[in-house]
Amino acid sequence: MNEAEPVIACRNLWKVFGDRPDRILSRLNCNPSAEELRQSGLIAAVRDVSLTIGRGEMLVVMGLSGSGKSTLVRCLSRLIDVTSGAIIVEGRDIGAMTETELIDLRRRKMGMVFQSFGLLPHRTVVDNVAFPLEMRGQDRSTRIARAMEMLELVGLKGRESYFPRELSGGQQQRVGIARSLAVEPEIWFLDEPFSALDPLIRREMQDEFLRLKGMLSNTIVFITHDFDEALRLADRIAIMKDGAVEQCDTPERIVMSPATEYVAKFTSAVDRSRVVRAAALAIPAEGTGAEGQPVAAGQTLRDLARLIVSDSRAFIPVADAQGHVIGALDRQRAVDLLLGEPA
Numbered sequence: 001m002n003e004a005e006p007v008i009a010c011r012n013l014w015k016v017f018g019d020r021p022d023r024i025l026s027r028l029n030c031n032p033s034a035e036e037l038r039q040s041g042l043i044a045a046v047r048d049v050s051l052t053i054g055r056g057e058m059l060v061v062m063g064l065s066g067s068g069k070s071t072l073v074r075c076l077s078r079l080i081d082v083t084s085g086a087i088i089v090e091g092r093d094i095g096a097m098t099e100t101e102l103i104d105l106r107r108r109k110m111g112m113v114f115q116s117f118g119l120l121p122h123r124t125v126v127d128n129v130a131f132p133l134e135m136r137g138q139d140r141s142t143r144i145a146r147a148m149e150m151l152e153l154v155g156l157k158g159r160e161s162y163f164p165r166e167l168s169g170g171q172q173q174r175v176g177i178a179r180s181l182a183v184e185p186e187i188w189f190l191d192e193p194f195s196a197l198d199p200l201i202r203r204e205m206q207d208e209f210l211r212l213k214g215m216l217s218n219t220i221v222f223i224t225h226d227f228d229e230a231l232r233l234a235d236r237i238a239i240m241k242d243g244a245v246e247q248c249d250t251p252e253r254i255v256m257s258p259a260t261e262y263v264a265k266f267t268s269a270v271d272r273s274r275v276v277r278a279a280a281l282a283i284p285a286e287g288t289g290a291e292g293q294p295v296a297a298g299q300t301l302r303d304l305a306r307l308i309v310s311d312s313r314a315f316i317p318v319a320d321a322q323g324h325v326i327g328a329l330d331r332q333r334a335v336d337l338l339l340g341e342p343a
C-alpha cells in the first residue's frame with residue numbers, strides 16, 4: 001500500500017501548545033526534548049512526525065490517551081495550524097492555502113467523523129444526512145435520494161423519519177457516518193468514531209466499516225486507542241507515544257517486528273495468529289518438499305488453524321490469489337505461533 005500514489009504526506013510535523021512555541025523550536029535547532037519543552041511551559045502534542053498515506057489506504061493512528069492522536073489528525077486537515085513542518089495533500093502544501101481554499105478543500109475532498117455525533121436534534125435522520133448536500137446547494141430531491149442511499153448503506157433504511165433522540169447511540173453514530181459519506185469524501189478522518197459504543201455494537205460497526213471500506217476507495221485516517229480495533233481495520237498502524245510516532249507499519253509487522261520496547265509492550269498480549277498471514281511465514285519452497293493442496297497467502301493462521309493442526313505435511317505450499325505457489329509454510333512454526341510460542 002506504501003507504493004500507492006501519496007494523498008497526504010507530512011514532514012517533520014510539530015504541534016507545540018503554549019506561549020510562542022516557534023521561538024523554542026528555532027532556538028533548539030528544531031528538536032527540543034520533552035524535558036526542555038516542559039521547562040519552557042510547553043507541550044509537544046505532535047513531535048517531529050513524518051508520514052505518507054497512500055490512495056485508498058486506511059491508516060489507523062493508535063496510542064494512549066494524550067499521546068497526540070487527535071492533534072495530529074487535526075493538523076492533517078488543518079483544523080489547527082502546525083507549529084512547524086509541512087503537510088502536502090494531493091501535491092499541494094496546505095500550509096500555504098488561504099482560508100477560502102482550505103474551506104473548499106475540506107468541502108470537496110474531506111469528510112470528518114468525531115466521537116460526539118454532532119447531529120441536529122430537530123431534523124429527521126434523512127435531513128441530517130442530507131444537510132451537507134444542502135450546504136452545497138443541491139436541490140431537495142437529489143439530496144434526499146442520496147441521503148436515502150447512504151442510510152441504506154449503513155443499515156438504517158426504515159429509520160429515515162426518526163429524530164436522533166429516538167435512536168440508540170450506535171444508530172446515531174451510523175447517521176453521523178452516513179452524513180459524512182454523503183459528500184463522497186476522498187479523504188476521510190474518523191476520530192474514535194466507535195468509542196461511545198458498547199463492545200457488541202462496536203464490533204458490528206467495525207464489520208460494517210470493513211464492508212464499506214471494501215466498497216469505497218477513499219483514503220482513511222482512523223483514530224483509536226483500542227489495539228484490537230486497529231488490528232482489525234488497518235492497512236497500516238501508526239503507534240504514537242508522547243506526540244511521536246514510534247512505528248508506522250502493517251499490523252503484521254507491528255506484531256512480528258516491533259520497532260521499540262514500547263510497541264512490543266503494546267503488542268505483547270495480542271493473539272498473533274489473528275494477525276499473521278500465511279504469506280508472512282512463507283519460506284522459499286525449493287528443497288522443502290512442499291506439495292499438494294496449497295493454503296492461500298492472505299489467510300491468517302487463525303483462519304488456517306484447523307488445517308495446520310490436522311495436516312501431516314511438514315511444509316505446506318502457499319499460493320497467491322492467482323494460485324501461483326509463492327513459498328512454503330513450515331507447519332511446526334505455524335503450530336508454535338498458534339499455541340502462542342514466541343515467533
Ligand SMILES: Nc1ncnc2c1ncn2[C@@H]1O[C@H](COP(=O)(O)OP(=O)(O)OP(=O)(O)O)[C@@H](O)[C@H]1O
Pocket residue numbers: 017018043044045063064065066067068069070071072225
Ligand atoms: N488546545 C490545547 N492546548 C494545550 N494543550 C493541548 C491542547 N490540545 C491538546 N493538548 C495536549 O496535547 C496532548 C495531546 O492531546 P491529544 O488530544 O492530541 O491526545 P489524544 O491521543 O488524542 O488523546 P485522547 O485519546 O484522550 O483523545 C495532551 O497532553 C493534551 O493535554
